[in-house]
Amino acid sequence: MKALQQNLSRLEGADTQVLGVSMDSPFSNFAFAQQNGISFPILGDWGGPVTSRYGLAQKFDIQGVPMETARRATFLIDKSGKIINEQVDDEAVDPSKTVEACERHKLKN
Amino acid sequence: MKRQWRNVICLGLLNLILVPVSTPRLHAQNNKKEAAPMKLRVGDTAPDFTLLAFDGKELKKVSLQDYRGKKNVALAFFVFAFTGG
Numbered sequence: 243m244k245a246l247q248q249n250l251s252r253l254e255g256a257d258t259q260v261l262g263v264s265m266d267s268p269f270s271n272f273a274f275a276q277q278n279g280i281s282f283p284i285l286g287d288w289g290g291p292v293t294s295r296y297g298l299a300q301k302f303d304i305q306g307v308p309m310e311t312a313r314r315a316t317f318l319i320d321k322s323g324k325i326i327n328e329q330v331d332d333e334a335v336d337p338s339k340t341v342e343a344c345e346r347h348k349l350k351n
Numbered sequence: 352m353k354r355q356w357r358n359v360i361c362l363g364l365l366n367l368i369l370v371p372v373s374t375p376r377l378h379a380q381n382n383k384k385e386a387a388p389m390k391l392r393v394g395d396t397a398p399d400f401t402l403l404a405f406d407g408k409e410l411k412k413v414s415l416q417d418y419r420g421k422k423n424v425a426l427a428f429f430v431f432a433f434t435g436g
Contacts, residue, residue, distance in 0.1 A: 246427055258423040261413065266432045268405035274432035276407075284432070285402035285413055292400040297390020298428050315389075316427040319397040321420050328393060331386055340425055347423065 246316075247280050249341045256344035258318070265290045265312055287312075316340050320347060397426070 246253070246260055253260055260282040264271060268286035275284050285292075293299050293312040302309045314334045318327035327343035391397070401414040418424050 243427070243429060246425070253425055256423070258425050259418055260425045260427065263402065263426060263428045264430070264432055268403045268410060270432045272405040272407060277433075283404035283406070283411075283413055285404050287402055292398075292402060293428060295398045295400065296428065311430050312428045313387075314429055316425060317391070317397060319415070319418075319424045319426060321418070321423060323396050323399075323415070323419055325391060325393050325395050325397050326423075328389065328391070330389060334427070337425070337427075344423060344425070 243274075243280055243284070244278055245335065246282070246337050247278070249337055250282065252341050253344055256341075256348040258344045261285060263287050263292060263312070265293055265310075318343050318347075397424075 243262055246262070250260060262271070262275075262280070262282060262284035264284060265287050266274070267288055268284075271284035271286050274280070275282075287293050290299050290310060290312070296315070296317070298313040298315055299310055300313050302311060314331055316329045316334045316337060317325050318340050320326045326347055327340055329337070329339055333339075397415060399415050401412055403410045404413050405411075415424060415426070
């Protein structure tokens with residue numbers, strides 16, 4: 243999230259809206275955004291219906307307690323609604339490839 | 352008797368040749384956790400959704416379709432709030 247914030251001006255410059263999603267409530271996402279200086283919306287996917295629809299729901303076992311959370315992933319979706327780039331798991335921590343894909347896409351159109 | 356020993360030695364040599372080749376591969380498979388395949392791939396249409404975001408004052412509906420024809424969207428799923436990254 244912080245890495246996306248650091249790249250926000252480049253993403254916005256390439257005509258891209260950044261949206262975060264987590265399975266928290268919108269309220270804890272807002273508190274998280276405030277504490278970390280994040281200015282884009284972080285949507286609350288409470289219960290995970292959208293996370294599941296995107297194929298990212300993942301079951302964890304933490305100290306014997308089962309939990310469901312999202313796999314880390316960043317999708318770049320163009321104006322027609324098509325996925326033009328995706329970064330998954332550890333690869334999604336650094337958003338450089340998403341930023342570059344955005345800028346390439348802008349040059350093409 | 353001689354032939355039996357020769358067979359034993361041959362088997363032993365075969366093991367020496369085959370085992371070192373196959374063992375590292377097994378280790379590699381055990382250590383590397385294969386990433387699960389993605390349900391959605393580049394080129395697919397992103398599923399529409401409507402979720403809520405809180406802006407400090409009120410809850411607002413945000414839909415992917417709001418941006419259709421207007422902006423690209425970088426949609427970033429992350430594990431949980433307050434968990435780093």
